[in-house]
Amino acid sequence: MAQQPTAMPVMGWGQPSHLGAPAQMVPIGLGMVGGQPPHPGVGQDPLRTYGNQLFPIQASSQPTLHQNSSPGLAGAITATSTSQETNGPAAHHHFIEQLSNRRETLLKQAKAPSTLATYAQVNQHIQAFEKRSGLSVFPSDAIVTSLFVTYLAEFLAPSTIRTMLSALAYKYQFTNWLDPTKHFLVLETLRGHHRRNGTEDTRLPITLNLLSQLYHMSAQVFCHPYDACLYQTIMLVAFYGLMRISELVLTPAKHALQIFDVMLYSDRATLTLRSYKHSKPHVEAKITLWRQQYLLCPVRQLELYLLKRPQLSTGQLFVTARGFPVTRHQFTCALRQLFTAIQLNDTRYKSHSFRIGGATLAASLGLPSDLIRQLGRWKSNAFMKYIRY
Incomplete structure (x- = not known):
């Protein structure tokens, strides 16, 4: 059955007459530099490549369960090696594979195609920066991320860089890692670029x-x-x-x-x-x-x-x-x-x-x-x- 649209109520200008409105119009920190995850204490859920190499995520071939973290998917996979083989590890693996495929379909539906296409562009800039600097942008910390912003400021407008940071934040959300794109150092670097270029909306x-x-x-x-x-x-x-x-x-x-x-x-x-x-x-x-x-x-x-x-x-x-x-x-x-x-x-x-x-x-x-x-x-x-x- 097709999903029914969900209406998001949006109020408009003015007030209904029965509310007694007047006649005139009334509208109503810093982590380690390099490729180490900023906070390894969170259990990771490595996703497969999402939509035409949009967000390739490097992950260990064996899932690990960190101390003080919830089992999640990693625990479910690890448990299959020690549990009684009622259905067998192969059946468990097949079931999880099916769920992963369905999740991938749902994730693709969560963003508009135009947004995904825009987000995909960030990978090109990441690769270029990493090649020139020798630093890893993802995952990384606020220091490297601010350097990445400084690099982008050489040829991109502040509004475009803001979009690139949104795409980068999206990647961090997928892996449940600490997102450095909202860090003071990163935001101040972008704000400085904005003020220097005088890109005020006129x-x-x-x-x-x-x-x-x-x-x-x-x-x-x-x-x-x-x-x-x-x-x-x-x-x-x-x-x-x-x-x-x-x-x-x-x-x-x-x-x-x-x-x-x-x-x-x-x-x-x-x-x-x-x-x-x-x-x-x-x-x-x-x-x-x-x-x-x-x-x-x-x-x-x-x-x-x-x-x-x-x-x-x-x-x-x-x-x-x-x-x-x-x-x-x-x-x-x-x-x-x-x-x-x-x-x-x-x-x-x-x-x-x-x-x-x-x-x-x-x-x-x-x-x-x-x-x-x-x-x-x-x-x-x-x-x-x-x-x-």
Whole structure:
């Protein structure tokens, strides 16, 4: 039986009318250098190669059981040599082999293919560093890991190195070894690289005032009334839903909302994201947009758009007048036209500025950090870099 998607509730902007909300919008250490495991006191569970040599793990051919550690798989294997051979060692080995194969299948499903492909790149950098330094990156300690970061800083951006460290941390999680990627020495090395390169996010947020200007200018810029309504709706949904543009229009990621993912009610609209950046398989995110008692209401705008939208029962939510999916390029071009019309330099305004603007507004209205993180489907406090005051 196919696994049913698990809905991850995500609250939206505003408050239901029965809660007495005001009319205006309210959004609601160091180990040994080299190849020794940092803490050999933990029993290891050596995995076989995971997915096309993604994480090759060197392990002894004979499992060992360390003192003060739980038996786990190592104990189960060792026990077969001394237990009564009711089923025989061969049968035990075959059973464990079957479990290992099933586990490998489950582990492959735990990460998106794109994430696994990105993580696979870390092995190339590890091999290059080890060849030049003679040091072993995995397993290792914070000293070697920080040197690895310093090496990567010669040719990679801080954000890319952060991804490499995430992949390295993933390897440590598999072996149950102490993870040095979160050590102060490693993080400070990466922070220094970030400050030296000045890679601050310079994108500006879309404010409520700017959103209003873009909204009203749409009727003048686009000759076809449908196009004006289309882009007005995308902008409002992106802003109030703190949404990535890839969740609304056609991109290679293929995360765009579908027509059947939208439900309209008298006081709200709910949007179901079947997938999104960093989402897990079979886990959906639901976004609630509450009806607002003033002009820029995302729910009212969705109603207007759906009345004009070509009568297609399936497909992407946002389509052209001829029924073709709206692409990122089309939206970017439309946005550029609007900025030109209001005579504002669009160099620092991107499609992501709507998401940044929504997060900034939520923070300015006093929403707790954990709620903003939930609204934007962030897994960490990474959203803090989006807050612009």
